[in-house]
Amino acid sequence: MTGTGVTSVDETLLRALVPTVIGVLVRRGAPFAAAEDAVQEALVKALTSWPDDPPAHPRAWLVTVAWRSFIDASRSEGARRDRELRLELEPEPGAVSDADDTLQLYFLCAHPKLTSSSAVALTLRAVGGLTTRQIARAYLVPEATMAQRISRAKRTIADTRLTEPGDPATVLRVLYLVFNEGYSGDLDLAAEAIRLTRQLASVSADEEVAGLLALMLLHHARRPARRLPDGTLVPLAEQDRSLWDTALIAEGVDLLQGALARDRLGEFQAQAAIAALHADASRVEETDWVQIVEWYDELVRLTDSPIAKLNRAVAVGEADGPRAGLAQLDELDPALPRHTAALAHLHERAGDRRVAAALYAQAAGLASNTAERDHLMRQAARLGQSAGLA
Incomplete structure (x- = not known):
């Protein structure tokens, strides 16, 4: 320009x-x-x-x-x-009103009447400016399927006025879902979620908006170390931390500190605080697991989320020993996503290699994507060989 x-x-x-x-x-x-x-x-x-x-x-x-x-x-x-x-x-071109309807559009696209998948697709279309084809490729579905999803969403909110109040929590949840879709297709949904959340942060002073943006930046900073050149998934504990984007980490920490200073804690701020503690450790051995457990306590208090409880159990296993973590896992539903993988990890930490190998293989069969499945299978094979099971 x-x-x-x-x-x-x-x-x-x-x-x-x-x-x-x-x-x-x-x-x-x-x-x-x-x-x-x-x-x-x-x-x-x-x-x-x-x-x-x-x-x-x-x-x-x-x-x-x-x-x-x-x-x-x-x-x-x-x-x-x-x-x-x-x-x-209408006035001549160049005299268009400067009114910014971004925030209202977020609320409209994340309307409670819509399913999560429909709200995400509509947000990417109306606020993100993406075409139906781009969104379909990102979600790995046919363009016609995505077009139907978007059309149904628009019909659902057809009679909703732009000025009707929306639920901020729903808006943030939609953006969080966009981010968590990861990096499939030819459109980087994680980067798109960050762009959209920056846009929302520019028109909102809400602490949880800042917390969500901080969380995204802190996780995205680890992206260069998350996979090997051949696409192999690298778990957090094994990542080359020199590859982490320090500028994104600094920005995320600054946003988080500003939000926490207002003393109105929310779930995204708590998650960002956990991510910041991981980012603060130059080596995995320096991770402050005790503080991480304390932040998970806050997150569980705020959300009562089973996933937060599962992640807390893993953190307890690092802070207080694997047996303590296993005791926490025993109180949770085994059907939870990644429960079996967490169980395998803690059994390995406890020295139960045979049990861990079998659990890793079982977890691989439950994995939601190919990269995760391959990683878990490699873990099972590694432990199986060391335990003489090969």
Whole structure:
């Protein structure tokens, strides 16, 4: 970009403008679903026309093109005169209102009426500015399937006003789900979740928004060490910590400290505090497991989450010895995700190699993705050989 013009197609700029443009159309009277469709059409036109004819005011250009697209789509529904009259009364390009509807769109897309998967997909479309094809590839599903999911979501909230209050916890949960989808497909959902959460943090002073962004940054900082060049998963304890992104860690810690200073603790702040303690250890042996257990105590108090209790049991096994951790695991439901893998890890720490090998093999059969399954199978094979089981 030079000045306010665009010299080439900047997809990051386009995505950043999407919430504002949808908000303008909704304020003018367009239903959310129709506004979102019109903006997607405008984005396609921008990708083809901007390289040769960059607009002086990108946002105003998108508003004008999207509104005209909406007008064209509305004609068959008997709304031509009213819509065209509104168009004639609109100010010239460049004079579009600076109102930021990003926060309202987050609430709308994360509406409690929607399932988690639908809310995530709609957020990526309406706030993230991604195409249906990109989202489908990221989730490894056919484009038609994702299109149906998004269409159902838009129909579900068709009568919901942009100004209706939403649930902040639902918004954060959707962003957390996007982040946890990881790095499948040709779209990095973790990076996309960070971008969206930064956008939300810019319009919200909520401590949990800062806590979630800190959590994402602290986890994302470990990404360069998380896999070997051949794709092999590297567990936290074995990662080359010199590869961790210290700038992201510093930013995450700073965000967390600012949020904690307000003394309104939430679950994402507690999770970020745990991640920060891991990041603070230059070697795995320096990890402050006692403090980590204390933060898990806070997290369990806040959420009563079975997963938090499982992770706490593993931390207890590191802080107080594997037998103490196994005693904690015995109190939890064996059907919990990764329960068997945690059991295997603690039995190995306790010296029960044969038991651990069998449990690792069992956990591999329960793994939710190929990388995790292969890692657990390698652990089972390693212990099986050392215990003379091969």
